[in-house]
Amino acid sequence: MNDVVSEKNLVKPQHPQQERGLLRFITAGSVDDGKSTLIGRLLFDSKGIFADQLDAMSRAKHKRTVGDTIDLSLLTDGLEAEREQGITIDVAYRYFATPKRKFIIADTPGHEQYTRNMVTGASTADAVIILVDVSKVKLGDDGSVELLTQTKRHSTIAHLLQIEHVIVAVNKMDLVNYDQTVYDRIVAAYMDFAKQLGLRDIHAIPLSALAGDNVVVAGDKMPWNKGPTLITLLESLSVYDECHDEPFRFPVQLVARHNGHEANDFRGYMGRIEAGKVSKGDKLTVQPSGQSATVKEILVLEGSLESAVVGQSVTLLLEEHLDISRGDMLASVERAPTLLKTLSADLCWLSEDALDLRRKYWIKHTTKQTSARVTKVDTLLDINTQDRRPADTLKLNDIARVSLTVQQPIAADSYEAVRATGAFILIDEVTHQTVAAGMIRFD
Structure with a gap:
């Protein structure tokens, strides 16, 4: 299973578009999977941290490491509440560069209640790193493997948002003595789930963000791993400039x-x-x-x-x-957008107040804002099984296919065809809070 990332995965395909030197990626996963620590390790080992930042982290009163070891997670956990609780609450963006590429990283929260923040970070990403904590995955004696719900949720969102590259980073390998068998079982389980979703470009990699194994430097702890380090993989991903051949x-x-x-x-x-x-x-x-x-x-x-x-x-x-x-x-003129008064969309519900089919919401589509109503929840998606069932409402973090009507027609494309004109948000008319993010579907 350690050959999931093979040389053929790293070969850049022939493409008429120009490759982009900048890669935008996000980290996603469950609580305490090591997302902030991984980004800190990437920046630290690639010499992307200034001396004054290192000094501030070493003196931080909320550091969560033993002795003089630097708590690298503090580099992205910028809010005081994040440092006190030891969790990531908001999306933190960091920029760094290697001789081969420039990067913009979005560190997104793992808590389920902050899924909306993850959706925000993912909306502009070229790649996503799904972190899987080996110590939290349930490995049954019968060979079964139970992935965490947040791993499945974030993978589902990555698929809905059509993020091009998915990296499955199996983290904290040091806690299982770098056991290849554990890694292989987890990757096999994820690949089965990804097949259900329809994810295609998947790269699996074992690492330890805390110890720095296989992040920037391979080390000698996992001789069985023949794939690249994380930074080498990120440098090799093909990302192209936006296509000029799309309809204007x-x-x-x-x-x-x-x-x-x-x-x-x-x-x-x-x-x-x-x-x-x-x-x-x-x-x-x-x-x-x-x-x-x-x-x-x-x-x-x-x-x-x-x-x-x-x-x-x-x-x-x-x-x-x-x-x-x-x-x-x-x-x-030749490929005009479709004028829609009724539409079908995949909706991620982001509000703590449940969807009320009797209420009107504002729909914000490109620069147009008009009144809209969700007329029906066609099917609610079960994150764990990927099954769909009827529903009457949507709660926080629910994902569903819905039908909407709008007061004024909107000129739209399917999300698959043109992202910008296939996406929208719903806004509460009273509180003016964003309650949902949607992707228009024509199928």
């Missing part, structure tokens, strides 16, 4: 007018290109009105452009005088 999507954030002291009637539509590319002279459609438009000019702070691509924030000037406002979308 430009949600309007703001309509810019001149200052009133000029004769020309300047009217520009400002926003971020969420998918595809645009050039001067392109024919576009305005959603939801269906009007036709022609790109006259593309402006940025430095001046005018001939074309612009996904990720750029620009101001578009049109040949036509049209009624366009915030929340409208400029899109490709």
Whole structure:
């Protein structure tokens, strides 16, 4: 089983897109699986910690290590409440670089009540490290292996959010004397669960974050492991720039007018290109009105452009005088988004107040906000078995396929096709708290 990460896994595929030098990844798992310690170890062993940070950690009053050993978890547990309780509460982002790649890490909480924080961190991630604590996994004498619910929950969320790379880090191998048999059984159980989910690009790796084994340096404790260290694996993952060949999507954030002291009637539509590319002279459609438009000019702070691509924030000037406002979308004519008044979506419920099918919520989709109602919970997902069953409501951390109706039509794509226009959040009309995150499905 130690060949799960083989050389063929590390070979970068031929791809017409340009590889990105920056990798965004998150750590996920259950409580005290060692997520913060792992990130601290990565930063420490890759020389990504400054001397003053080391000094502050060594003098920290809430350190949880014996003697003069540095508590590396304190590097990401920045809140006082986190240090006092020894848990991670909020998402902590850290940046570091090696000679081969730059990284942005999101350390996410393990507690079930903070699953919403994990969803936030995962929404922009290219890869996820699912930590599995060998000391918590139940290994039966009959060969059975029982993974923790949070391991399954976070893997399910990673699948729903379509995170490209999944790394299963079997941590605290020092507690089982680096036993290969224990590692093999845990990885086999996870692979079975991943097959149920439909996860594909999975890399398994044994390590000890506290001792530093197989994180940056392989060491000699696990000679049976023929795979790369964690940092080598992270450096080898292929991540590509956003695709310019997707259909053009430009949600309007703001309509810019001149200052009133000029004769020309300047009217520009400002926003971020969420998918595809645009050039001067392109024919576009305005959603939801269906009007036709022609790109006259593309402006940025430095001046005018001939074309612009996904990720750029620009101001578009049109040949036509049209009624366009915030929340409208400029899109490709050939592959226009679908106008939806009713939609089906996978919903992660993030509120402590249960879903009330009688209530209205605000739906925030790209730059558009309108009233919405969840009309039906089609199927509630059982995290442990992956079975689906009918339900009347959703509670904190529930995941379900639901049906919604919206007051004003939204121009959307399926989440699989275009992430930005296939995602939305639901907001409580009274408290203005985000209560759910959704992914639009067309199947």
